[in-house]
Amino acid sequence: MSDFDAALEGWTRLARRQFLGRVGVDALGAVALPSLLSRMASTAPATGDRPSPGLPELPHRPPRAKNVIFLTQSGGPSQIELYDDKPGLMEWAGKELPESVRQGQRLTTMTANQKQLVMPSRAKFGRYGKSGATVGEWLPHIAKVADELCFVKSMVTEEINHAPAMTKFLTGHQLAGRPSLGAWCSYGLGSENGNLPDYLVMISKMKRPSDQPLYDHYWGSGFLPSRYQGVKLRNANDPVLYLRDPEGLPREIRREMLDGVAELNRLHLDRMKDPEIETRIRQYEMAWRMQTSVPELADLSDEPEATFELYGPDSRRPGTYAANCILARRLVERGVRFVQLFHPDWDHHSRLGSWCVARCRDTDQASAALVLDLKQRGLLNDTLVVWGGEFGRGVAGQGEWDSPDGGRDHHPRCFTVWLAGGGVKSGLTYGATDDFSYNVAENPVHVRDLHATILHLLGINHEAFTYRSQGLDFRLTGVEQARVVHDILA
């Protein structure tokens, strides 16, 4: 039995117990469980009055994925500790990185004046699943689902600082002002749910002030109309800004008032004939429906105990990455096109052994659970899951290479992302780096190639998907050559 099957069985066992416990009918135990589970999982169909249609010419080809969940690991997780096993580095420990490898790579000013001494991985590695994928010991849960994932170890970017690198990772360009991937998808493909925005963003609640703020242009619409920008689901009382009516304004009074707004707007429409008024009436009704649909979505009390067991103890605390992973699955169930999570603070310049580990603990179990959960519910076929950050980390130690205080500086020339579901080959490792996890040795995948591939999976030809702004036809993948990575497609 594979690790995946084992995990799945554990989950079904829990779900069965929960399910039967809740319904209290033993006889049901005989019914085929998967179908029951999937029926249990299916929520009421989307019932908004008019889901936004997207562009008529899209998709260009039959899509492999309908939805995307982008698990953004902000700060630059270390591929050297997490995925890219380089046992040979032990021999180089403490020795200077050869110039033949470094090849003039820029460093940030944090380490530019320091000797580049090789620091081997702080984490031990194992091989997992039938595919024998290498995963570091700090990610035991992801290791167990390795056969579901497609690891791309040859990711490349140019930027070495957070804001430009993240801006490029999400919008295709290092300067703010372009639409994000999610906004492009929302613009092109529209939504299947008239009660929720097409593009939703969630940020893990952290106690520590982060050194890398998550700017709202990361999910901005750039030059696209602002209705395509990501809507941030907050952890506050208002999951969406201004969603909650003031205290002391009961729902029935609000309804009364909105009826008044609609009646008067209709009279005005008769007089002015401006179709914009018609739209306004509809949007106010949608606002009313969102006031119910969003809190319902965010309220996890209807999830069975098994869900929390699967996603781990953190998932019980609203606002955590794990709780947001559950929400991501609920959003996909409701037909939301693009869901983006952000987990900050992967910027481990020091103390890899505690800092990087802490972020692994925040995210490992829930990331793996999300893949399992989607698969179990039959959603993984249509949902593309992407895990990754804006760049990787360098092989040289920052600070003392042999002290527990040592960390790693930013590194753009190679990093690892993984994808799952949505038409991507599972159990595949694609691309490779050199012996130092420093340069890509085979099959480089630039950020824009990743974008082209994601669009391709959604049925979009990235070269033909353009938007005119300032007299130019912009596209997500920009002016330089971008390729769809066909080798990783199922």
Add this chain to the structure above:
Amino acid sequence: MKSSLAVGCIVLGLSHSFLLGAEPVNFSREILPLLSDRCFQCHGPDETHRATELRFDERDSALAEHSGGAVIVPGDAARSELFARITSSDPDSVMPPREAHRKPFTPREIERIRTWIDEGATWGKHWAFEPPNRPDLLENGVHPIDQLVDQRLREKGLQRSQKADRETLIRRVSFDLTGLPPTVAEIDAFLADQSPDAYERVVDRLLQSPRYGERMAMWWLDLARYSDTDGFQGDATRTNWPWRDWVIESFNTGMPFDQFTIEQFAGDLLPNASPNQILATCFHRNHMTNGEGGRDPEESRIDYVIDRVNTTGIVWLGLTLGCSQCHDHKFDPISQRDYYSLFAFFDSLDEDGKAGSAAKPYLKFRSPYAERDANQAAELEKQRANRLAETRVTVLQGFDGWLADLRSRTSSGFEPWTILHANAMRTVEGTVLEQHDDGTFVASGPNPRQDDYVIAGAASLPRVTGLRLEVFPHESHSKGRYSRGETGEFILTDLKLQVRRAGAPGLKDIAIVSAIADAELDAKARQYGKVQDTLDDDPRNGWTTDPEGEAVPHKAIYALAEPLVLGDDEELVVTLLHRSTVGDANLGRFRLAVTDQPGEAVRSLEPMPLERLAALPAEAAIDDELRKELEAQFLIDQPAWREALSEWEAADRQAKAMKSASGEMNVMVMAERAEPRTTYILQRGVWDQKGEEVSRGLPAAVLPVSLSSESSRLDLARWLVADENPLTARVIVNQFWQLLFGAGLVRTPDDFGLQGLPPAHPEVLDWLALEFRDSGWDVRHVLRAIVLSETYQQSSEVSPELLERDPSNEWLARGARYRLPSWMLRDAALHAAGLLEPNVGGPPVMPYQPEGVWEEMFMGRFKYEPSQGTAQHRRTVYAFWRRAAAPTFLFDNAQRRVCESVPRLTNTPLHALTLLNDVSLLEAAREIARQAIAEQQSAEQRLVAMSRAILGRPPRAEEQAILLAKLERTLAAYRNDPKQAEVFLEFGQPELQTAENPTELAAYLVIASLLFNLDEAMTHE
């Protein structure tokens, strides 16, 4: 016949008025845009992407022979290769090729190209690079704009709509020129004034109002990407707001636009530059700055210079210069060399790419307005201090009774701490925990390197205000100290507190505000030592004690942010995390306890006041110090006092902030460095890829000039506003048009180049541009000219036929109807309510926005505190702009990261939610309701008053009926549940919360809010 041609245009999907089949082809308006759009990508100005030597941006090349054949044979389309290729059915030879992803030519476009070639293939420049033409006008007393618009409309078989009614007109022009609606008195005066120049006098009054400068400044600030913060890493605050006031003053004093330009580009280089002229140059320092650790400042500096060039391009030239940063422009005659020649003007500032408080050069500047605001804030602080003192006296009347009661209850002793007994405990990595009878937890079994202990237990207290953790040494531990680890030391990296309800899956996080301990190791940041560091979820720091210290029990006390009241089915979950880098330091013995004592009691290690009270002999007097502490403890549990306290604290913080803003500020300005930098073309626009050297120069395609070797930013500015510059005047008047009609005559205000949309009324654009220039760049003159035209004054009602023919109102056969900018909606609401604070200038203010927006984004590093008193009701132009999280109530506004000149106008449910629930709008609605109730007797009269204040007109009979019905039902609902009404009214400024009759006020508030949410209320009609 209503012009079959116009119908034909619709069928063919062409909307531009000049694309009329029967006229001779106009090269620059019809053919050049087609060549640009379909061909320039590979056959245009960009040398590197040119597929062959054939280019269509230059006449000689297009008409020359290529590969032995003529591409264009003037007079003979049939023999022209161009025509053959665009009509080819062979996929290998058709142009544009499929792989270029350009749209194929439409039959109509092909026809026009054929006609153009057959007519002789005359060539010309792109229209915007030709000087403006003074159009032929009749001396017939008809406004020039109307003459020109009417001419175009006649060609279409259309005519202008009737004039808007007077109530609509005064509302429209007031919003357009001041950003505010007219007051009821202003409307009445205008309706009563039957003199022929009544409207003109309204216009002149508005243009002279200080509100005019604020309105224009909001436009300019968006273009200038003005912000009160850096925008990147840390998003540090800057104090450039005196420049914002300079902009407002410049508009209000009528500074000519050429001077306005020159001072902002080069005020510092003018002879005997005044501080205000230097202040003006902040314009080109408003870009984002990036102080991210590890970033090369030179890379940032290059970004800033690029931003200045691109902003200049968009604002003055209407050109997308940014395209030429990496390569020659693909469509417009701007080469990469041109780009870096402009770049050179800004390349030698005395700056070094740093951000935050190191973003030199600075001007030391003291705002003339800040002292006024500081005094105002001090006054409010005094008022609220008085109120607090009064509240204290009232509340303290209950103190003696409370004290007597306590004294009798504590006479037999008082123990503030209740030991927490676990219902359940577990560890993550395998340590075995066991709780002894005295409450001590003891660790045994495996001793992993790191572990988390999770302990759940009920707290049998009415509420919990604090948590105590005691750690004990034990002989079984290493060296008799605190843990079973090798050193015997413990390191607690974090402590978390949660609540769990029986049967519910979720856990609720409980906020802890402070932690103190009786011993900790003196430690720097990110070292192990301080107990406070157990609150930040960072495993790189945490609590430990001095390894040299004596092995005695220690304690830490955690204070909760808010008293926690637990339900019967709820329990506390305490998690102790030992995740240090060094590890092997998990607690061996510890104990947990909770208390219900408020305030200082859980922020101090001293015996609590009640403990000391209990220790006193029965008859002993209470000394002053203890009495004071008991008083404080009493007060903190009185809601009325707590509320008055936090209101005073907010005013006090504001008074201090305003005071510090009235001193000298550093404003980022421009200044040249002693030694100019050498400028290079940057290959592919990459900051450190230096190519050829370039010197300062101006794009000849726009206006050729020769510059001396001493040229400076001053020359650049003078060139921009030179009489002969074909672009600047057109681009700026187009922006003015956009301010008044919601869309420019050129619908791509940032692109007057070949890829931009041509104007539907080119003659109007040219006439205005020349008026602007010839009036001495008088902004008011141009605005006045536009709003006095009949074209501007048309009704915005539309017939279905006209809507179908001209959905976006390009031809101007009706008035402009569009949603007002969100900032105007806030200002209008405050103004209608009489709340708007009229002062001009001063430090930024914080209008209401939902709690936690900044805190979430910066994980608590910045806290947003809404302004107090009248500072809350200042115009939006004075609102603090944090670039990383723009004001939440401003939907569709420019984001001010980079220059943006295209208006955004969307219509989404999120906007509806904002207008329904934004506190600013609710506060305005409450005041309007209050006034209507106070000043009018009947419900009908009150509804009329509210409608006039908000919509500028009384309701029609059928509307009145609807409003009355809603009012009655709302009133009935609140009368049924008057408590709700009281709760509803508790928001916003404390000074505005009182209500004589809460039920009534709440119901009228709902109706006022209903009116604010009508489409009409938010629309330029």
